[in-house]
Amino acid sequence: xxxxxxxRHIVLALLAALAIITxxxxxxxxVAGPRxxxxxxxxxxxxxxxLGSFVLAYGIFEIPTGAxxxxxxxxxxxxxxxxxWSTFTALTGAARSFEALVVVRFLFGAGEAxxxxxxxxxxxxxxxxxxxxxxxxxxxxxxxxxxxxxxxxVVPLQAAIGWRATFMILGLVGVLWAAVWLxxxxxxxxxxxxxxxxxxxxxxxxxxxxHDESVPWRQLMRARQLWLIAAMYFxxxxxxxxxxxxxxxYLMRGAGFSEREMGWFATLPFLLGAAGSLAGGVAGxxxxxxxxxxxxxxxxxVGSLLAGxxxxxxxxxxxxxxxxxxLSALGFGIIDLMLPSAWAVCLDVxxxxxxxxxxxxxxxxxxxxxxxxxxxxxIVRATGSYRAPLGLVAGMLACGAGLFAxxxxxxxxxxxxxxxVKEAR
Numbered sequence: 001x002x003x004x005x006x007x008r009h010i011v012l013a014l015l016a017a018l019a020i021i022t023x024x025x026x027x028x029x030x031v032a033g034p035r036x037x038x039x040x041x042x043x044x045x046x047x048x049x050x051l052g053s054f055v056l057a058y059g060i061f062e063i064p065t066g067a068x069x070x071x072x073x074x075x076x077x078x079x080x081x082x083x084x085w086s087t088f089t090a091l092t093g094a095a096r097s098f099e100a101l102v103v104v105r106f107l108f109g110a111g112e113a114x115x116x117x118x119x120x121x122x123x124x125x126x127x128x129x130x131x132x133x134x135x136x137x138x139x140x141x142x143x144x145x146x147x148x149x150x151x152x153x154v155v156p157l158q159a160a161i162g163w164r165a166t167f168m169i170l171g172l173v174g175v176l177w178a179a180v181w182l183x184x185x186x187x188x189x190x191x192x193x194x195x196x197x198x199x200x201x202x203x204x205x206x207x208x209x210x211h212d213e214s215v216p217w218r219q220l221m222r223a224r225q226l227w228l229i230a231a232m233y234f235x236x237x238x239x240x241x242x243x244x245x246x247x248x249x250y251l252m253r254g255a256g257f258s259e260r261e262m263g264w265f266a267t268l269p270f271l272l273g274a275a276g277s278l279a280g281g282v283a284g285x286x287x288x289x290x291x292x293x294x295x296x297x298x299x300x301x302v303g304s305l306l307a308g309x310x311x312x313x314x315x316x317x318x319x320x321x322x323x324x325x326x327l328s329a330l331g332f333g334i335i336d337l338m339l340p341s342a343w344a345v346c347l348d349v350x351x352x353x354x355x356x357x358x359x360x361x362x363x364x365x366x367x368x369x370x371x372x373x374x375x376x377x378x379i380v381r382a383t384g385s386y387r388a389p390l391g392l393v394a395g396m397l398a399c400g401a402g403l404f405a406x407x408x409x410x411x412x413x414x415x416x417x418x419x420x421v422k423e424a425r
Contacts, residue, residue, distance in 0.1 A: 007195045008126045015119045016142035021174050023146030025089040031154040031248050032163040042098050048377025051245040052370045053102045057109030059366025065114025066359025073187035074118040082174040084111030090171030093164035117358035124347050124354045126189050128204050137281015137340035147270035155263035223413045230364035235400030238393045239335045241369035246376050254386025255324045272333030281340035297409050301338040305401035308335035309394045316390035348409035
């Protein structure tokens with residue numbers, strides 16, 4: 001069989017670009033946060049609501065947008081998502097008050113919701129099972145690369161043209177992505193121009209689709225595996241959302257870094273997160289081949305969450321900048337080892353409803369992220385310390401490890417079991 005560039009590799013490259021842009025636009029406000037807070041006179045506990053408004057909206061609209069992709073296909077849904085969030089990225093620069101900023105960031109979150117569940121839906125339809133964790137790893141590694149690029153781009157841009165113009169420029173990037181994606185990509189790989197019969201055979205039979213079927217919400221919501229996945233991700237989200245929202249402010253106001261130092265050192269956790277996601281994707285597939293689906297997924301999930309919890313505890317106890325840099329970077333990289341396997345579990349369990357399952361999981365994650373983001377600000381206000389809230393982050397990560405140990409990816413959802421029985425007959 002011929003080797004070389006496949007159409008699914010181009011699809012994966014476009015998804016990776018999507019992930020980079022997603023995090024570039026999402027994290028720009030965290031990097032610009034100290035300047036925005038100073039200009040608009042927003043205290044720490046209210047800044048938590050600015051950051052949390054995005055997370056809240058993202059969580060609310062995650063499930064319906066994931067379900068929409070399952071129903072009508074990811075091509076149009078992803079294009080709509082990117083154009084919407086790009087608009088409100090630009091409008092962030094027009095906000096003149098705390099209230100306006102909360103509204104704009106809420107609408108930004110509503111627009112970006114569903115990006116990763118729909119990317120997972122694309123992977124489910126374009127990649128064979130043996131490649132899915134690796135593909136997820138590449139997408140999430142790219143998202144961390146976007147996080148690493150954000151301070152390197154935003155800090156000098158806002159120094160040169162101000163934070164308002166910076167957001168308006170960032171809003172244009174997503175429009176360019178949509179202009180490439182919409183005319184080229186096809187939801188059904190068999191209809192993709194230029195694809196070979198050999199690649200179609202490699203991908204395998206087309207994934208089951210829920211387009212013309214009513215979604216069995218009652219059966220889905222009764223599935224124990226779905227609730228375990230959601231609870232695990234609720235707890236896990238405290239780790240990354242610390243980095244997504246409060247980390248630049250923590251470096252400057254909690255660890256004594258200057259804005260210039262923050263711009264460089266804030267990139268390191270995301271670089272290690274990118275490496276962790278890539279390594280986790282490869283390791284996840286290998287562990288499944290060696291230990292089987294259930295043990296393979298569990299081992300990497302439980303191990304990385306426990307180790308990540310320990311790293312956050314040590315970070316909270318550190319008083320020297322060198323240790324802060326090292327532990328914060330290692331912590332994010334370790335936490336992200338589990339990410340590809342967590343999303344691959346949704347494909348294992350969800351099948352035709354992978355978009356819904358990933359939407360439920362990510363919605364739970366946004367709920368956990370919202371809780372952690374908002375409480376972080378109030379804990380800072382109550383204690384006067386930017387280190388004290390790290391205990392909350394570490395505790396949630398440890399709980400996530402315990403929940404991951406109970407997830408069984410070999411047990412598909414009831415609707416899928418019923419479909420399998422029907423096909424067998």
